[in-house]
Amino acid sequence: MKILDIGEVSASTGVPPSTLRYYDETGLISSIGRHGLRRQFSSDVLLQLALISMGKSAGFSLDEIGKMFSSTGKPELPRAELHQKADELDAQIKKLSALRDTLRHVADCPAPSHMECESFRRLVKLAMRVKGQRSTKRTFKKHD
Structure with a gap:
């Protein structure tokens, strides 16, 4: 499993670090730790962020999108x-x-x-x- 820091995730997805921190704090995505002050994520977060983006584009609220992921972060699409x-x-x-x-x-x-x-x-x-x-x-x- 490749580990990405918040800057790499932001650069790969175009999602600002502040939004990534917000998603992490609200449980939409989960960091796996920190390296200094920088949050670390598994590469699986890239798929989660793509699904979140698609859900937002389709008109789902963040709360509705959050319910589409299991506690492990795997999609459970209704x-x-x-x-x-x-x-x-x-x-x-x-x-x-x-x-x-x-x-x-x-x-x-x-x-x-x-x-x-x-x-x-x-x-x-x-x-x-x-x-x-x-x-x-x-x-x-x-x-x-």
Whole structure:
């Protein structure tokens, strides 16, 4: 097992040392000791930090991410929650795609007024439908 000090972990991952110390103090990661004042980590921490970063990008809180690791630091990923988060991301992608298409159309539309443009009106209605689908998904959660 290769041992990395906090500076090496920070350089390898781009995670600032202050964040690594915070993660260590809150139990998201665990140092294996110190060399002088510098915390030491096993190389396994690099995988943990990659999973933490992915979880944050997906919208999980640090508390939720912390529950995805066993006491030994090994991932215990909750498949049902991951499916639910993927569904939420799909809904967000649809909403953002509709918004992007509307913005591009508004920027390029030759009509004197956007309210006179049928394409614009159709895109706005589509965007509202996508927003409504997202609300419906939140109301009716999947049960395993």
